[in-house]
Amino acid sequence: MSALAMNETLAIARLGQRGDGVAEAADGQVFVPFALPGETVRAVRDGDRAQIVEILTPSASRIAAICPLFTRCGGCAAQHMGEGLYAEWKRQQVVTALSRAGITTDVAPLVDAHGAGRRRVTFHARRDENGMRVGFMAAKTHDLIEVEACPVLAPGLARAPAVAKLLANRLRASNKPLDIQLTASEAGLDVDIRGHGPAGDSLRRQLTEAAERLDLARLAMHGEIIVERRAPLQLMGKAAVTPAPGGFLQATAEGEATLSRLVLAAVPKAKRVADLFAGCGPFSVRLAERAQVSAYESEKAAILALSRAVNHTQGLKPVTAEARDLFRRPLLEHELNAFDAVVLDPPRAGAEAQIRRLAASQVPVIAYVSCDAGSFARDAALLVAGGYALERVTPVDQFRYSAHIELVGVFRKSAGRK
Template sequence: MNEVLTIDRLGQKGDGIVQAPAGSIFVPYALPGETVRAVVDGDRGQLVEIIAPSESRIAAICPLFTRCGGCAAQHMAPGLYREWKRQQVVTTLSRAGIEAPVADLVDAHGAGRRRVTFHARRQGEAMVVGFMAARSHDLVPVEACPVLAPGLDRAPAAAQMLANRMGGANKPLDIQITASEAGLDVDMRGHGPLGDKLRLALTQLAERLDLARLSNHGEIVVERRPPLQHMGKALVAPPPGGFLQATVLGEETLANLVTAALPKGKRAADLFAGCGPFSFRIAERMQVLAVESDKAAMLALAKGFGATPGLKAIATETRDLFRRPLLEHELNGFDVVVLDPPRAGAEAQAKRLAASKVRDVIYVSCDAGSFARDAATLVAGGYALEGVTPVDQFRYSAHVELVGVFRRGRKG
């Protein structure tokens, strides 16, 4: 049904929300205060016309905006955008009954995202490479993306050539490309094992494209140069497809917030440590135990530590912290615990921390909901949430990260 609507507020995903008598209607790409015409189906509205635009509406920077699903907020003026992202954190904490000061949003986009995943699908005779369309599994071909770092300028063309070479199997592919100090680092998923003929062809293509490293499902096909990343004083080669913060400035910003919150002390635990973005920086001041379930990430961290002079000791432990969180007697010897779990949070570990004698906990989160849940556990265990800082390294998306600092006196 075609309706004229007035937008009341922004939702968590950036949709304009109309509070209608029958319930909320979500209209993508509409802004608060705007009068719009939309085709309404249930609780969803498809924007047809902006009758009276908001003063906070600006022109998008990309011609694919609203078609490509990668960005949700290119139409928001900076002031509205910053407050929308900050308010996501404020609202989520409030709903969980968590009271804490929330700082202004910190812009950590920097030069742009250093990692991107292209999807490749066969359509007729051609392999189409691009990003998923908004709210769809359809592909939008992409020749360039304005939110990517300059080091990824060649990434769309490289992804297309790799997809063309892999397309004979007619399988959907995900091609993850990361900008490194040595050039492009590529990990492909979806094809399955490679035969000798295809492996040789891909090795030759990696030479032609001047890739630093090419991998298939995490298995290295060819490494022409180590794809090194700066992490504090260290240079580290993450494992193929391994986790890496989205932007260089994002990693630096999160790490600076972590190190600024470190207490005086000798020993720190870095849980869900990845390949060490926080461990290396903490080790400039304290001894570190880095714990992570990914063995390859732990090996990369250990190798980086061995090649970096001037740091205090970093020990590593490969351990699944969801199934085997550090227990109270293991935690109590640390002056501070830093944790950066995946989107699911760290529920099991938070319970053990709440029962421990650890005085300071610094929690880096990529999901405000799981952070709020774990924060409630820590607060119930005697911690005070000193403050939360939201960080934006996924510009124009609905995604926001944060750093929360918990402190308390020792028990007993």
């Protein structure tokens, strides 16, 4: 069958969760990347997927992309969406997830938290016959798209592609695929390289020399510091935190600040707060400006970073920080009941074991920060079944143009439920 004979005309009805246009065909749904609701497109179809050949009737919400690599690079899914459509698409992801879990609550409009841009980026490096190629992966493939600049990055990462390229070339003899993570800090670039394996003495000297030449704040490999020329500080409220190499950070500084404001607004009168999955402490240090905080996090390096920051910050109430695996050893009801409020920000999979304990507790208010609407909805249903009311949910967008969405949900123990 010829390519022309495979073409179909499709009417796009809505957007899917990943940003694809969805058409209703006689044999089921067809997903069309980069198509918008209301558009009619001619496309080449393969099963339930199709690729646009021509847009016959464009949507009024279609806008020009800001990056020439859009549709090739896999980093962005939505540069073609107008502001109103984009915001409602992201908000609707949360509404749909909650609806599927049988939960009805107020879902606020999307909060834009892109700010100055993403402060962390990971470049992939692969060797071919022409040397090291450095860039991002294409959508749904392992093809590498070389990148010289990225418009969604913060100004502090402007030279990140060039730095990644130089470091990749220093390591080309290994013939290994590399992931080079660069983070913008108050002191400059903080770099962690993964995939190479341990560095011997000779390579460590070469990398130290490269860090000097590139004026890096810190250079690490697999989380092990090769050289720290300046502490790569991140400002969090009153505190200056030095995260562990490659340690978790919110994608944007504005995103972290926005999530923190929502968390603080949820627990305004709490005197004792538990911060679960606390990371290096972006919520803990801000909460400690007015409440006593007990922070729990499985990564010992993150707990150490938080403790050091607290010890060097004046004007905070007491903060205790404990390394504890909350998946294997969640806080129990009698421990939870000692707090006026609980804040949690678990990984994408959610926190089912800890949530079951929270559902059985008497904690008055819970502020749940999530990066996955589906796992949040599952956990929310458990809390509601345990006597909590989900008062409100606020979607937060710090991964602009991607399908990712953050949110903050506020739960309060219903009166009379024990």
